[in-house]
Amino acid sequence: MHSRFVQIDGEKKILEFGHEGVLYRQSFVMYDTLTDSKWNHSTGLAMAGKLAGTQLELQPSWVVRWDKWKSMHPNTKVLARAGRGGFMGTYVADQHYSAFGLSVGLGPQAKLYPYDLLLKEEIVNDLVTPYSVVVVIDPAHKQAMAFSRTVGDKTLIFKPAKAKASGKLLMRDEATGTLWDRFSGEAIEGPLKGKSILPLISVPWLQERWRQIYQDGIIYQRSPSPQKP
């Protein structure tokens, strides 16, 4: 999800977006009411008009089940009273997960992690320039998330942990043995308890559409992290 702050001629402005009704490489286009520039909604890049070339700053977001989200944020607000439906409204990853991948990062460095592969590996330690990333999935519910795996000056390597704490799915870092919540990124037990890893920009995408937007993008194939002897 994108921040609506932009700099225009050295001034900070807040944009309001509307729906252009145009599809660019199968992805809908938004316009801003201030300059009528055309924006790719999925990358946050203005493609045409006065602001062409401007990149909206992305904010990390989670795409997870409602029960998961409210357990992570018990005081969350929710957009409950609104219209429902539409093609993409039914097209969610836990029913159609093979068609989806988790897109991590932005621009030429963005990388797609197909859900099928994530389900096989559960936790992937990888690199999406400039970040060392860990991509996690909850196999039961097919929800995925990405974090930076750099804490202070250490780069951690995560492995799935069998232990569960009050329904939380956990992982363990090899260097310190700390147990971490896979979805909030918080260290809950061990030497790094109290620390958290930084959530990264990650969005579930239909793989076929991702390929059209990121034509030179890298699609993850298998874990490059060296296996221990």
Next chain:
Amino acid sequence: MNYALTTKQALFIMALGLVFILAWSFPSEGAPPSRAELEKEYFSASFRAVGRDAFPVLHNPLMGSVRDGDRVLRPNEWVIGIAFNGEAKAYPITVMGFHELVNDRVGGLPITVCW
């Protein structure tokens, strides 16, 4: 002395050559595309699918509590969750499929949510 290369050596040299060719031809990080290039790409790969604002875009929509959410959402229903500056908001995918775009604020930050 025999100066002929073994098959292994020949293959190794060919592989080395290939690596160099690939390394040279691989595009390096260049300048970001110009507005003209972006617009050319945009207009060549887009088409009008529906009228402008055919999808009812939401602006600062009224949000409910967890109790309100529980009344209309199944536990396994997917939401886009955003947490910033101590505030958390959830946008159900079924709602986003209908409206596609929301202009809102989370923790004071103006954001757009799209699906």
